[in-house]
Amino acid sequence: MTMMSKVGIQNRKQIIIEQLTALDDDMILKQVEELMNASIHQSSLKRLTQRKLFNGAKRSGKYIPNGEIYSQYDLDKLSENLKLGQ
16 A cells, blocks of 8 residues: 555545534444444454465365365264264
């Protein structure tokens, strides 16, 4: 992000804050809050980087030839046994 775009974002935030303080509509304020909460939740999720994806694939490439994998059937059975308390 360039310095110019940071300044642009800061100005836009300031304008939005000024407009929000002038608002007297509870419905719009609730919608803004919902958008902000959704945005904060999304930004807190970690993105999978290309490097992490490749590293995961590399690790899988080591385990699969050795038979160190679980099939969906194996996982379903394991889950079923855990539910039954076995």
